[in-house]
Amino acid sequence: MGEKSVQKKRYILETARKVFVEKGFQKVTMKDIVEACDISRGGLYLYFDNTNQIFLEVMKMESEEADDVFSDRIKEDATAADILILFLQEQKKELLGKKDNLNRATYEFYFETQPERKDNVLKKQFESVARVIEKLIEIGVENGEFYCEDCKEAARNIMYVLEGLKISAHTIGITVDTVDREILYILKSLGVEV
Amino acid sequence: MGEKSVQKKRYILETARKVFVEKGFQKVTMKDIVEACDISRGGLYLYFDNTNQIFLEVMKMESEEADDVFSDRIKEDATAADILILFLQEQKKELLGKKDNLNRATYEFYFETQPERKDNVLKKQFESVARVIEKLIEIGVENGEFYCEDCKEAARNIMYVLEGLKISAHTIGITVDTVDREILYILKSLGVEV
Amino acid sequence: MGEKSVQKKRYILETARKVFVEKGFQKVTMKDIVEACDISRGGLYLYFDNTNQIFLEVMKMESEEADDVFSDRIKEDATAADILILFLQEQKKELLGKKDNLNRATYEFYFETQPERKDNVLKKQFESVARVIEKLIEIGVENGEFYCEDCKEAARNIMYVLEGLKISAHTIGITVDTVDREILYILKSLGVEV
Amino acid sequence: MGEKSVQKKRYILETARKVFVEKGFQKVTMKDIVEACDISRGGLYLYFDNTNQIFLEVMKMESEEADDVFSDRIKEDATAADILILFLQEQKKELLGKKDNLNRATYEFYFETQPERKDNVLKKQFESVARVIEKLIEIGVENGEFYCEDCKEAARNIMYVLEGLKISAHTIGITVDTVDREILYILKSLGVEV
DNA sequence: CATGAATGAGAGTTCATTCAT
DNA sequence: GATGAATGAACTCTCATTCAT
Numbered sequence: 173m174g175e176k177s178v179q180k181k182r183y184i185l186e187t188a189r190k191v192f193v194e195k196g197f198q199k200v201t202m203k204d205i206v207e208a209c210d211i212s213r214g215g216l217y218l219y220f221d222n223t224n225q226i227f228l229e230v231m232k233m234e235s236e237e238a239d240d241v242f243s244d245r246i247k248e249d250a251t252a253a254d255i256l257i258l259f260l261q262e263q264k265k266e267l268l269g270k271k272d273n274l275n276r277a278t279y280e281f282y283f284e285t286q287p288e289r290k291d292n293v294l295k296k297q298f299e300s301v302a303r304v305i306e307k308l309i310e311i312g313v314e315n316g317e318f319y320c321e322d323c324k325e326a327a328r329n330i331m332y333v334l335e336g337l338k339i340s341a342h343t344i345g346i347t348v349d350t351v352d353r354e355i356l357y358i359l360k361s362l363g364v365e366v
Numbered sequence: 367m368g369e370k371s372v373q374k375k376r377y378i379l380e381t382a383r384k385v386f387v388e389k390g391f392q393k394v395t396m397k398d399i400v401e402a403c404d405i406s407r408g409g410l411y412l413y414f415d416n417t418n419q420i421f422l423e424v425m426k427m428e429s430e431e432a433d434d435v436f437s438d439r440i441k442e443d444a445t446a447a448d449i450l451i452l453f454l455q456e457q458k459k460e461l462l463g464k465k466d467n468l469n470r471a472t473y474e475f476y477f478e479t480q481p482e483r484k485d486n487v488l489k490k491q492f493e494s495v496a497r498v499i500e501k502l503i504e505i506g507v508e509n510g511e512f513y514c515e516d517c518k519e520a521a522r523n524i525m526y527v528l529e530g531l532k533i534s535a536h537t538i539g540i541t542v543d544t545v546d547r548e549i550l551y552i553l554k555s556l557g558v559e560v
Numbered sequence: 561m562g563e564k565s566v567q568k569k570r571y572i573l574e575t576a577r578k579v580f581v582e583k584g585f586q587k588v589t590m591k592d593i594v595e596a597c598d599i600s601r602g603g604l605y606l607y608f609d610n611t612n613q614i615f616l617e618v619m620k621m622e623s624e625e626a627d628d629v630f631s632d633r634i635k636e637d638a639t640a641a642d643i644l645i646l647f648l649q650e651q652k653k654e655l656l657g658k659k660d661n662l663n664r665a666t667y668e669f670y671f672e673t674q675p676e677r678k679d680n681v682l683k684k685q686f687e688s689v690a691r692v693i694e695k696l697i698e699i700g701v702e703n704g705e706f707y708c709e710d711c712k713e714a715a716r717n718i719m720y721v722l723e724g725l726k727i728s729a730h731t732i733g734i735t736v737d738t739v740d741r742e743i744l745y746i747l748k749s750l751g752v753e754v
Numbered sequence: 755m756g757e758k759s760v761q762k763k764r765y766i767l768e769t770a771r772k773v774f775v776e777k778g779f780q781k782v783t784m785k786d787i788v789e790a791c792d793i794s795r796g797g798l799y800l801y802f803d804n805t806n807q808i809f810l811e812v813m814k815m816e817s818e819e820a821d822d823v824f825s826d827r828i829k830e831d832a833t834a835a836d837i838l839i840l841f842l843q844e845q846k847k848e849l850l851g852k853k854d855n856l857n858r859a860t861y862e863f864y865f866e867t868q869p870e871r872k873d874n875v876l877k878k879q880f881e882s883v884a885r886v887i888e889k890l891i892e893i894g895v896e897n898g899e900f901y902c903e904d905c906k907e908a909a910r911n912i913m914y915v916l917e918g919l920k921i922s923a924h925t926i927g928i929t930v931d932t933v934d935r936e937i938l939y940i941l942k943s944l945g946v947e948v
Numbered sequence: 949c950a951t952g953a954a955t956g957a958g959a960g961t962t963c964a965t966t967c968a969t
Numbered sequence: 970g971a972t973g974a975a976t977g978a979a980c981t982c983t984c985a986t987t988c989a990t
Binding site: 562564565599600601602603606 | 970971972973974
Binding site: 724 | 781860862869915916920921922925938942
């Protein structure tokens with residue numbers, strides 16, 4: 173596949189992303205993507221076989237870019253609490269900015285997949301972020317910033333609260349207040365004075 | 367619609383429930399339900415107009431039955447902690463018994479609905495359970511069973527953790543261990559010795 | 561068929577008439593009539609086999625009643641011109657009262673029938689009215705009220721003009737003015753001063 | 755849509771025309787047209803959305819071709835009477851050639867349309883032809899070929915007679931004689947010796 | 949590589965008609 | 970007579986997928 177094709181593939185993925193953000197995963201058809209990209213029906217099939225494959229690649233692209241963005245913002249002299257708060261603020265943005273994320277589509281995609289499968293990217297991401305939080309809490313505890321008995325558990329608990337908020341955003345709805353209160357609750361239970 | 371029809375309607379709802387449990391919401395077609403019920407194509411339309419309506423009625427049926435089941439199990443002399451633990455055990459069962467609940471279908475259903483709508487049953491249920499938990503914690507605090515600064519916040523936090531576990535069960539997968547650890551964490555943070 | 565049944569049959573025909581007036585002929589289904597009559601699906605089939613048969617009987621009922629109504633209004637000492645004008649006024653009412661006549665339904669019904677068939681009721685009616693008009697003109701000519709060379713032709717011409725107006729009412733639309741002008745033209749060509 | 759498609763679209767319209775001539779408008783289904791064209795179910799939808807749209811385009815095609823045909827036949831030195839007679843002969847052909855015109859389908863189509871709508875093509879055609887006839891009569895009167903008091907009225911009367919004959923052809927049936935007699939009557943009333 | 953016309957399977961929906969009660 | 974549940978045929982419309990150009 174030449175340079176040109178790589179560009180086109182990328183263009184398709186970016187456009188498809190918008191479609192997934194808009195419509196979730198299940199309802200998106202190859203036709204939707206063809207139309208959004210303004211390419212030919214057959215053209216799309218040269219690059220991808222089905223929406224499943226496209227979504228997987230969109231997620232891959234997403235996670236690659238996400239990492240970059242995230243690491244940029246951490247200042248050199250940031251404390252554990254600073255970083256945790258920054259992280260929670262990022263999550264808040266994503267939680268409230270329902271309109272520009274793939275959450276719903278991702279849920280729908282994984283509803284159709286066996287969670288136990290080894291290549292469950294979402295699971296890997298979850299574990300990875302959980303470990304980062306855990307490490308962060310450990311450092312915080314060492315520095316005397318946080319208090320907690322079991323850092324691993326504390327980290328996992330935070331992860332599930334965030335998951336709970338994320339899914340709630342798409343089902344029962346959440347407000348800025350809701351998120352702020354949960355963030356405060358998390359920080360308080362780590363002994364952070366806010 | 368006579369007596370007979372009521373029975374048949376119930377039969378359809380129960381059969382449709384199985385289909386929704388199996389396939390979620392979005393992928394289920396009227397044809398799927400027709401075939402599962404072994405009735406004629408047109409026959410189903412005598413009772414329901416579309417899968418949306420069927421699902422709403424399945425949820426209604428579900429919640430009516432759920433209420434009965436729940437209230438039965440509370441002993442007269444149960445303490446707040448007893449009841450909370452019972453509640454969490456019920457949740458655990460549901461979380462792990464992925465094969466026989468409507469969670470995934472419900473998520474898919476609400477993905478297609480505006481969360482803000484007044485008739486969001488899920489939201490009402492959430493609020494209702496949250497209030498019960500809150501009350502329970504208040505009683506526990508009064509009895510000296512629990513310790514917590516803000517009962518309302520504690521209740522909401524529990525709700526979001528449970529939501530987080532529920533959605534995770536369908537995306538990244540959860541194990542008995544995971545659930546047990548989260549339940550322990552919840553109880554510990556209320557100061558319950560386990 | 562007992563007295564009761566006769567009444568019910570009549571009730572069905574009268575109700576069906578309204579449906580035909582509203583929707584024409586082709587689009588009317590047995591279901592429409594069942595619902596309009598608020599009787600059972602099977603019940604209708606006890607009396608009629610299909611919409612075709614119902615429409616035929618509606619037309620029969622219509623023509624029987626129409627005759628009565630028409631003859632009532634002719635005064636004893638009316639001149640040929642009086643009667644012709646009365647007739648044309650009646651036609652005018654029907655032409656403009658699109659909402660309460662079976663014209664459209666009748667057209668649709670006969671579109672599906674071979675015009676040549678012996679039992680073409682519409683044709684018989686046409687011929688019958690044409691003859692009445694012809695006779696009327698003859699009398700008018702004898703009395704010196706009208707002038708015309710060929711009464712038969714004049715009558716037929718009037719009939720076709722009226723048919724033209726009737727169909728136009730349902731396709732391109734007609735106004736009171738249009739009808740008035742045509743009536744005037746007809747009368748003038750018979751030499752009537754208006 | 756490329757060159758090839760234009761041809762196919764035309765082919766579909768021509769084939770659909772035959773179907774409409776055969777079955778009228780209301781009874782024609784997309785399936786009928788698909789089968790007549792011997793194309794695939796979905797194929798037709800690439801070109802047209804519904805029978806309504808197809809019929810509109812068939813009428814458009816029809817009127818474009820009709821115009822050409824009509825203007826060809828008028829000789830340079832034709833008198834008003836010549837042209838009128840030619841016109842009436844054309845009408846006669848159409849009236850009697852029930853098997854190859856869209857009249858019935860057009861009636862059915864307009865039965866489902868509000869006559870008052872601005873885009874009522876039939877009305878425009880009617881008005882347009884009426885004006886041509888009127889002009890023709892005016893010229894004839896100037897030349898001393900015709901006699902009439904109100905050319906406009908005379909023209910409209912002719913139009914309605916023709917409409918009456920046209921609809922009658924589809925309901926009560928007409929014969930060559932009937933048409934000939936009406937044409938004669940029209941010409942006579944304009945003072946033409948035949 | 950790229951196009952887009954074409955196919956056909958399949959979902960939704962409506963009704964005429966039947967038949968057990 | 971009367972009911973209305975039930976059936977199944979028929980129609981509309983949409984897409985995934987292919988393939989000649």
